[in-house]
Amino acid sequence: MPPLDFKKEEKRFYLPPSHPVLVDLPEMNFLMVEGEGDPNDPAGAYQHAVELLYALSYAVRMGGKKKTFPIPDYREYVVPPLESLWWNCQSAAPAGKKNFRWLSMIRQPGFVTQETLSYAKEQVARKKPHLHTGAARLDSLREGLCVQCLHTGPYDGEPATLARMHAFMEQEALLPDTEGARTHHEIYLSDPRKTPPERLKTVLRVPVRNR
Numbered sequence: 059m060p061p062l063d064f065k066k067e068e069k070r071f072y073l074p075p076s077h078p079v080l081v082d083l084p085e086m087n088f089l090m091v092e093g094e095g096d097p098n099d100p101a102g103a104y105q106h107a108v109e110l111l112y113a114l115s116y117a118v119r120m121g122g123k124k125k126t127f128p129i130p131d132y133r134e135y136v137v138p139p140l141e142s143l144w145w146n147c148q149s150a151a152p153a154g155k156k157n158f159r160w161l162s163m164i165r166q167p168g169f170v171t172q173e174t175l176s177y178a179k180e181q182v183a184r185k186k187p188h189l190h191t192g193a194a195r196l197d198s199l200r201e202g203l204c205v206q207c208l209h210t211g212p213y214d215g216e217p218a219t220l221a222r223m224h225a226f227m228e229q230e231a232l233l234p235d236t237e238g239a240r241t242h243h244e245i246y247l248s249d250p251r252k253t254p255p256e257r258l259k260t261v262l263r264v265p266v267r268n269r
Contacts, residue, residue, distance in 0.1 A: 062135035062167060065247075072139070072245065074261060076208045078226035081263075083201035087170065088141075088163040089114055091193050096155040097142075107162045108140060110182070110189045115164045117178040122169075127177040131169040138165040144242045161239070163199070172196055199239060205232065206263040212255035219262055232266040240265035 065072040070081060091107035099105065115137045122132035145159040179191040205227055209219040227233065236242070245261035 059133065062133050064138050064165060065136070071206075072247070072261065074206050074208050076210065078205050078207045078223045080203065080230065080232075080266075081206055082203050085198050085200040087166045087168060087196065087198050089166055089175070090161055090163045090195050090197050092159075092161045093193075094146075094157070094159045097158060097160065098155065104160060104162065106189065107160075107193070109186075110191065110194055111140065111162060111164045112137070113182045113186055113189060114175070114178045114191070114194055115166070117181040118166070118170055118174055121174075121177060121181065126181070127174070129169055129171075129174055133167065133169070135167055139246055140164055141243065141245045143239065144244065147242065166196065170196065201240060201243070201263070201265055203235075203267065204243070204263045204265050206261055209260045209262050210256075210258070212258060213260065216260070216262060220264070223262065223264055227264075227266055231269045233269055235265045235267040 071083065074081070089111055091110055093103040093107055095102045095104060097104040118129075119135065119137055121127045122129040123134055141163045143161040143163070146157050175194070175196045179194070182189055183191050205223050207219055207223050209216055224234075243261075243263035243265075245263070247259040247261065248257065250258060
């Protein structure tokens with residue numbers, strides 16, 4: 059059996075077209091770290107969250123693959139891309155980014171449990187003691203009805219893609235529905251450390267409701 063790869067098995071969620079489309083998102087499980095602050099600060103909370111999420115995700119994957127700790131029904135899989143929900147992002151100016159609130163996430167297969175996470179935290183705490191493993195949690199998210207679109211280019215160019223998404227909403231008699239955890243959502247398909255800004259690929263997603 060080939061490794062589980064959500065990007066291939068659920069392309070409608072992870073590889074949308076470059077024009078806005080309507081999707082209905084089911085419940086999914088994620089490792090999550092919540093925080094606030096400028097995501098571009100190399101020593102900030104967001105960068106710590108990203109490092110922690112990847113460390114835990116790979117600890118889970120390797121723990122199951124090498125049978126380091128028990129994971130019932132384990133199946134080899136590809137670690138999914140980083141995702142983030144964003145609040146307080148009205149100002150994209152550097153001074154305003156320190157007020158950004160975010161929930162960073164990496165999706166987990168259904169066989170990952172709270173016990174699995176506890177094992178992974180022990181592994182990461184021993185190998186990377188600078189990471190605060192207590193900041194991470196395993197939780198589910200059900201986004202429901204959303205408009206999404208593939209944005210290609212630098213993150214600061216997202217407003218143009220979002221404008222097309224809002225025009226699509228108007229055409230389809232939809233309204234943004236940003237209550238609670240339903241908020242602006244981004245999925246990072248490219249590694250910004252290795253990809254030129256003009257070639258970055260990001261899934262943009264906005265929760266909606268009918269008028």
